[in-house]
Amino acid sequence: MARILVTGGTGYIGSHTVVELINAGFDVLIVDNLSNSTSDSIDGIEKITGVRPPFEQIDCSDSEQMETALSKYPDICAVIHFAASKAVGESVEKPLLYYKNNLLSLITVLELMKKHEIRNIVFSSSCTVYGQPDVLPVSETAPIKPALSPYGNTKQINEEIIRDAAHADSNLKAILLRYFNPIGAHPSALIGELPNGVPQNLVPFITQTAAGIRKELRVFGNDYDTPDGSCIRDYINVVDLAKAHVVAVRRMLEDKSAEQVELFNLGTGRGLSVLELLNSFMKTTGVNVPYTIVGRREGDIEKVWANPEKANNVLGWKAEETVEDTLASAWRWQQHLMQ
Ligand code: UD1
Numbered sequence: 002m003a004r005i006l007v008t009g010g011t012g013y014i015g016s017h018t019v020v021e022l023i024n025a026g027f028d029v030l031i032v033d034n035l036s037n038s039t040s041d042s043i044d045g046i047e048k049i050t051g052v053r054p055p056f057e058q059i060d061c062s063d064s065e066q067m068e069t070a071l072s073k074y075p076d077i078c079a080v081i082h083f084a085a086s087k088a089v090g091e092s093v094e095k096p097l098l099y100y101k102n103n104l105l106s107l108i109t110v111l112e113l114m115k116k117h118e119i120r121n122i123v124f125s126s127s128c129t130v131y132g133q134p135d136v137l138p139v140s141e142t143a144p145i146k147p148a149l150s151p152y153g154n155t156k157q158i159n160e161e162i163i164r165d166a167a168h169a170d171s172n173l174k175a176i177l178l179r180y181f182n183p184i185g186a187h188p189s190a191l192i193g194e195l196p197n198g199v200p201q202n203l204v205p206f207i208t209q210t211a212a213g214i215r216k217e218l219r220v221f222g223n224d225y226d227t228p229d230g231s232c233i234r235d236y237i238n239v240v241d242l243a244k245a246h247v248v249a250v251r252r253m254l255e256d257k258s259a260e261q262v263e264l265f266n267l268g269t270g271r272g273l274s275v276l277e278l279l280n281s282f283m284k285t286t287g288v289n290v291p292y293t294i295v296g297r298r299e300g301d302i303e304k305v306w307a308n309p310e311k312a313n314n315v316l317g318w319k320a321e322e323t324v325e326d327t328l329a330s331a332w333r334w335q336q337h338l339m340q
Contacts, residue, residue, distance in 0.1 A: 003027060003028065003076065003078040003079070003254065004027065004028040004029065004030060004074055004076040004077045004078065005022055005027050005028070005029050005030070005077070005078070005079050005080070005081060005250060006029075006030045006032065006071070006074070006077045006079070006080045006081070006119070007019055007022070007029055007030070007031050007032070007080075007081045007083065008032045008033070008061045008080065008081070008082045008083055008084035008106070008110060009032075009033055009038075009061075009082070009083030009084035009085065009125075010029070010031030010032065010033055010054075010056070010083065011031060011033040011035060011038040011039065011040060011042045011043060011056070012033065012037060012038045012042075012083055012084075013038075013183070013193070013194040013195070013239065014083055014125065014180070014183055014239060014242060014243065015031070015033070015038075015081075015083040015084075016038075016042040016043075016045065016046060016192045017187060017192060017239045017240055017242070017243035018081060018083070018242075018243040018246045018247070019031060019046050019054060020046055020049050020050055020187065020192070020243065021240070021243040021244050021246065021247045022246070022247055022250070023046070023050040023052050023054065024050060025247045025251075027247075027250070028054075028076065029054040029055075030054070030055050030056075030057070030070070030074050030077060031043070031054055031055065031056040031057070032056075032057050032059050032061050032067070032070060032084070033056070033058065033059075033084065034058065034059060034060040034061070034084070035058055036060075036086075037086070037087075037195075037197055038195060039195065040056065040058075042192050042195075043056055044191075045187070045189075045191035045192035046192065048189070048191050049187060049189050049191055049192070055074075057070040060106070061082075061084050061106045061109060061110055062101075062102065062105035062106040062108075062109045063109070064109045064112065064113065067109060067110070067113055068113060068116075071113055071117050075117075077117070077119050078119065078120075078121065078254060079119065079120075079121035079122065079123070079250050079253060079254065080110060080114060080119060080121070080122045080123070081122075081123040081125075081246055081250065082106075082107060082110055082122060082123070082124050082125065083125045084106050085102065085103045085106065085125065085155070086098065086099050086102045086103060086152070087152065088152070088197075088201055089129075089149075089150045089152050089153070089201070089300065090150075090201060091152075092150050092151040092152035092153075092155075093150055093151065093300075096151035099151045099152055099155055100151060100154075100155060103152075103155035103156075103159060104155060104158060104159065104162070107124075107159050107162055107163070108162065110122070111162070111163070111166050111173075114173070115170065115173070118172075120172050120173055120174055121173075121174050121175075121250070121253040121254065122163065122173070122174070122175045122176075123175070123176045123178060123246055123249045123250060123253070124159065124160070124163055124175060124176070124177050124178065125178060125180065126156050126159070126160055126177045126178060126179045126180070127153070127156045127179055127180055128179050128180065128181045128182075128235070128266070128268070128305055128307065129148070129149070129150075129152070129153040129156060130145050130146070130148070130153065130156055130157050130160070130179065131143050131144075131145070131146060131179075131305065132145075132146025132147065132148075132149065132302065133146065133302050133303055133304075133305070134146075134305060137272070137304065137305070137306060138235075138268075138270060138272075138306050138307055138308035139266070139305060139306070139307060139308060140266065140308040140310070140311065141179070141264050141265065141266055141311055145157060149300045149302075150300060160177055160264075163175045163177065163262065164262055167261050167262045171261070173261070174253045174259065174261055174262070175261070175262045175263070176249040176252065176253060176259075176262075176263045176264075176265065177262070177263070177264045177265070178245060178246070178249060178265055178267050179264065179265065179266050179267065180237070180242060180267050180268075181234065181235035181236070181237050181266070181267065181268035181269070181305070181306065181307050182202075182203075182234045182235060182236045182237060183236075183237055183238075183239045183242050184203075184204040184236045184237070184238065184239065184327055184328070184331060185204070185238045185239050185240070185322070185326075185327035185328065185330040185331045185334075186239065186330045186331055186333065186334035187239075187240060187330070187334075188240070188330055188333075190330070190333040190334045190336070190337040191337070192334075193239075193330075193331070193334030193335075193337070193338075194239075194331075194334070195338075196209075199215075203234075203275060203278065204236075204278075204282075204328070204331050205331075205335075206218055207278075207279060207282050207290055207331075208282075208331050208332055208334070208335035209335065210290050210291065210292075211282070211286065211288045211289075211290050211332065211335070212335050212336070212339060216291070217290075217291040217292055217293055218279065218290055218291070218292040218293075219292070219293055219294075219295045220275050220276065220279070220292055220293070220294045220295065221275070221295060221296070221297055221298035221301060222294075222295075222296060222297035222298070222301070223276075223294045224297075225297075225303045225304070226303060226304075227274055227303065227304055228274065229274050229276045229277070231274045231275035231276045231277075232274065232275055232301055232302070232303060232304060233272040233273065233274050233303070233304035233305070233306065234272065234273065234275075234278075234304075234305060234306065235268035235269055235270070235271060235272055235273075235305065235306035235307045236269070236273055236278060236324060236327070237267060237268050237269050237320050238320060238321075238322035238326075238327040238330075240322065241320040241321055241322055242267055242320075244318065245265070245267050245312065245316065245318045248316045248317065248318045249265070249316065252316065263315075265311055265312040265315070265316060266307040266308060266309050266311065266312060267307070267309065267312055267318075267320075268306060268307025268309050268320070269306075269307065269309065269320040270306065270307055270308065270309045270310075270320075271306060272304060272305070272306035273324065278324070278328075279292060281324055281325060281328060282328045282331075282332070284325075285325045285328050285329050285332075286328065286329060286332045288332070
């Protein structure tokens with residue numbers, strides 16, 4: 002059976018993807034330096050799937066340790082590269098750290114892939130590359146806008162690195178996945194998002210406020226050019242997102258019609274405002290979330306949601322979960338964390 006190397010496999014999207022890969026019959030190797038996750042997620046993966054995937058605690062920009070790990074698993078046929086630093090605000094404070102972590106790890110992985118003749122990579126990119134799109138919903142043909150943060154810039158540069166590497170090596174195939182806003186947790190509540198300190202992202206902040214850990218949610222701005230004045234995003238269920246990675250890996254391994262480098266938006270196609278999402282959470286869970294409207298957050302995009310037709314038609318993948326079920330799963334995960 003084919004083995005997939007999942008870098009960042011103990012993290013939020015990584016751990017959900019490992020579950021879906023195992024469910025689909027793949028063997029997995031997880032590599033993670035645990036800088037923003039814990040090995041508890043491996044226990045969760047094992048409870049859900051009945052399989053404990055091998056795990057190497059390595060920074061994937063450390064080529065020597067990576068070399069040793071890869072030599073143990075000659076059956077690796079594809080890499081899903083999640084490992085990256087991902088906090089927008091922190092990237093503004095510590096740009097060199099972000100460039101170093103996010104660029105070096107990809108470059109190291111690509112070098113080792115070439116050496117070990119591993120020819121397929123799926124890369125975690127982001128809708129952040131579109132900036133504020135001129136046309137909504139945004140499709141893959143929309144222009145890339147200048148990045149608003151070093152984090153966003155690393156996603157743009159990494160996409161280019163992969164394109165250039167593929168241009169120079171006709172054996173290398175890549176699928177770039179541009180995620181919109183992943184939320185929620187596995188329905189079992191055994192894996193989910195583990196925010197480091199005060200959550201920066203909306204849904205973990207909502208669930209922590211609902212749990213009484215935070216006093217109130219601050220809604221960043223109600224004077225945007227949107228129906229209720231708050232920002233609009235395309236919130237996608239993390240299990241739906243994880244399943245898209247399995248489809249992408251299969252496509253690279255099995256579908257001869259796949260182009261050498263392909264690009265897909267992963268979103269629902271539906272935009273929801275901050276206030277709509279918040280109200281939906283309160284209605285679904287029956288839990289009140291105190292909130293206050295404050296000023297805009299620097300660097301926020303006003304509105305963005307996906308045109309997911311290419312992923313729907315070419316990958317045959319579609320976001321299935323409702324936002325209500327997704328928010329309920331986020332709440333169950335928060336409750337699990339407090340047990
Ligand atoms: C951004 C990037 C995304 C990146 C992610 C990583 C864009 C469009 N998206 O997501 O690519 O992967 O950061 O963190 O650039 N909000 C509040 N109060 C809060 C927190 C958030 O009102 O306490 C609002 C924000 O203003 C925003 C929405 O909720 O309108 C979603 O915010 P967040 O979850 O941080 O994600 P993005 O900023 O959209």
